[in-house]
Amino acid sequence: MSQSSWQPGRGEDEPSAGGMPFPDRRDHAPHSPYPHAWHESGVRTPQPWPPPAVTPMLASHADRERAVDVLRAGYGEGRLAKEEFDQRVARAYAARTVGELAVLVADLPQGPAGIGQGVPAAFLPPPPVTNxxxxxxxxxxxxxxxxxxxxxxxxxxxxxxxxxxxxxxxxxxxxxxxxxxxxxxxxxxxxxxxxxxxxxxxxxxxx
Missing domain, CATH: 1.20.58 (Methane Monooxygenase Hydroxylase; Chain G, domain 1)
Structure with missing residues (x-):
């Protein structure tokens, strides 16, 4: 009967006392789908599950028109060249989600301050008026x-x-x-x- 070849101080990829190799910490990066990760000391520490994917909001006709209005304002102020303006307008009318529209107007004054921070103000319905x-x-x-x-x-x-x-x-x-x-x-x-x-x-x- 052969004895295990494991000795104290051997590398983590070496066989353990039970004949199974130690798991490589590199295989348990924070982005790993496993709910635990290996600390540098070899102790397994709990890791949170990744957040569920957020379903993008589909864009309406009114959302597309608001995005085009922002693009027209930027073009009128000289912020966009004619060719780029035409390309963005075409992409706005072909956009499927509000996020796609937000990308098109993110660098314009009336566009959103940042992507992924809720629905941009340019796409929100106008506030109710006072009677x-x-x-x-x-x-x-x-x-x-x-x-x-x-x-x-x-x-x-x-x-x-x-x-x-x-x-x-x-x-x-x-x-x-x-x-x-x-x-x-x-x-x-x-x-x-x-x-x-x-x-x-x-x-x-x-x-």
Whole structure:
């Protein structure tokens, strides 16, 4: 029966006491798919699994048009030559993902600051606007203080109309419309109380 040829101090590629070779640390680099790596001391240390691949977002027609707008702005400012501009526009219309579009406009002022940092601002939908009637409602409501309540009814009408439009369109300004409504109704209530007091005073005087 032959004895193992392993001796202390032999290299890692030499056979171990059980007849199996020691694993080579070089085969366990950080990019290895194995969940463990070999430390320099020969001790196996846990390593995190690689993150899952992120599915790229498919580009819409609006995304392509926004990218082309950025390219046109860069061309108009003299940042792109005509030939390069034409090539980028053609690639933008042929792009399949938002990431491809981001690469085309990454070096332009209106393009993304860096690739892989979320959806570029150039491809985001425009922010919702504030409803004009909501602004009018809060202005009329605030003017009731200086107009003696004359703008109270317009504040109420504009406030109700603005809230109905906001529910349909998703615009901003619901808080403004509600504020105008409250101020308008307070003004209307004040005028109603004033009229009631006048009627009561008139009845008392005539009685």
């Amino acid at each position: 004009g009637k909501a602004v009018g409602a809060v202005v009329c409501g605030a003017l009731t203080v200086v107009t003696g309540g004359i703008t109270g009814i317009p504040a109420v009408v504009l406030g109700h109309s603005a809230r109905a439009e906001i529910r349909r369109s998703g615009e901003r300004g619901d808080g403004l419309a509600l504020t105008g409504l409250v101020l308008g109704w307070l003004s209307v209530a004040g005028w109603a109380l004033f009229v009631v007091l006048l009627v009561v005073a008139g009845l008392a005087a005539s009685g």
